[in-house]
Amino acid sequence: MTVVATEGLTKRFGRVTAVDGVDLAVPAGSRFGLLGPNGSGKTTLVRMLLGLVHATSGSIEVLGSPMPRAARSVLPRVGALVESPAAWPGLSGRANLTLLDAAGAAGGLVNRPAERRRRVQDALEQVGLGGVDRRPVRAYSLGMRQRLGIAAALLRTPELLLLDEPTNGLDPRGIGEMRALLTALNAAGTTVMLSSHLLAEVETLCTRVGVMDAGRLVLDQDLDALRAPTGRVLVRTPDPDAAARALGRALESRDGDRLVVRAADPADLNAHLVRAGVAVVSLTPERRTLEQVVLERTGDGSDRVGRPGAAR
Template sequence: MAAAPASSASSADEVIVTSGLTKRFGRVTAVDGVDLRVPAGVRFGLLGPNGSGKTTLVRMLLGLVHPTSGSMEVLGRAMPRHAGRVLPQIGALVESPAAWANLSGRANLRLLDAAGPGGRRRDRRARVEHALEQVGLGGVDRRPVRTYSLGMRQRLGIAAALLRAPRLLLLDEPTNGLDPRGITEMRALFTQLNAAGTTVVLSSHLLGEVEALCTRIGVMDAGRLVLAQDLAALRAPTGRVLLRTPDPAAAVALLDGRVEARADGRDGALLTVRHDDPGALNRELVAHGVPVTGLSTQRRSLEQVVLEVTGAGSDRIERAGAAGWGVPR
């Protein structure tokens, strides 16, 4: 039975609302009954291995692929029915950035700007120059795009997404091809845009990149949305403290069964202690003369969270009946 459609008047605090959103390609279900809500003003990371349905979901939100069933609203309007009103407010980069290879980056952006609705022609040059400056291509010359490096092409694709100061950014693997410095620069740019009011939604299979940038995450596995939650809540304290000490024997003896793990090193050991207050633990150790060189609250990593809610592996294709990530089921 098909899921009930989303309300025709979604909350003003949500920029994306989907209900039972499903897309099948023949016998393959790429997106399977996704109910997703993205609040306005967040930096939302959509995680999942290659083939989990992330890109298909993003393409449906942009009206590039029509759903088999279910419904979706973007910026308060049903898609794809109201694409003409919604898309001018969205900046998007899906898969590899497209460009006219024989034209310069500036010429590409001017053509894209001219093709889009709204925007005064006399302001076009300023919009293009601002977008290039934002992504670090302000000094680019008249060379054709076919001579650009992969990283420069990626920056140009992001610049195209920023031309019209969008309310919503939908980015699919936006750091592909960028070197570490470029990744850091784009992370700072997306954070700056978000602080100015743009909601940022990016899909990626890179856990570290999403963890460094996003405030809320969704996890897809085999076409299904298996988790959607604020990152801070997911990484709440585990009730354990990581203790580093040059005298692990004394610490183990004092803590009397509260040490759950021990990793010895050249300068002592790292102990995992069942305790929820690093300050109180430190006072106890110092009072008994146990030296302490480091204390920190243990939190789950995003990697641990994702592995808990998804199958094992990445880019795997198992035999029929076997568990694991692979092509969308």
């Protein structure tokens, strides 16, 4: 079952094509990461999924219903954070969530004050704001605002979470906490779809990856399949000269005590080296990194998918 499906999805702003013929399928129960450089169309795509931007052409289904036509029945089942978190700056975080929860009562939430207080407190605790005081949101740090935005997305116990750059503004500990929270929510049945320009964030959290470039979806695949073994083995040995002689043409490259060897079976390779009297410190099957895959698919450019600290 897919919880998000698009076919030929296109959005043009005048002469600019922001999203270009995207066919996307997000499996239920997955943690789906949408990668791409700034300006690749990620945020526009997410906004179309939520009915905030109407497509020029193509179709969208979210939770099995067409969007934006079925927005009234679909959106109460979706939690979302798109771009910067929205809030009433003069109110506290708790007051903000209480007002949002009251608005959500029309979508089927219980309207009793005790239930509302419980939902708000649960959401605050989930994102690490359980002890939040009465300070207005305008006094919050960027990280606290981000946590509050994610708390708002969790108020309705959503079946689907759509998050745009969810770790923006968080410190390393906060990023780890958010990763643990999203993994736990996913394990409890929530499908998580996040967009990011940070490779490390997606590689650590997600089970499936989509890559956008210049408005097109250039890759959509399970992360395990993307990072399958390359058929090479990385060998470390205190006697690289003896290892090189024993390996012959199977040796592809060498850097000090580290050797890259073409080998179908690491166990057979290890046995061969041991029989040749070569000591082996470590022997690891080589896998492609997500960075290698993304760079292959997106080509060259000055504003590309990057590691933490790269320009947004």
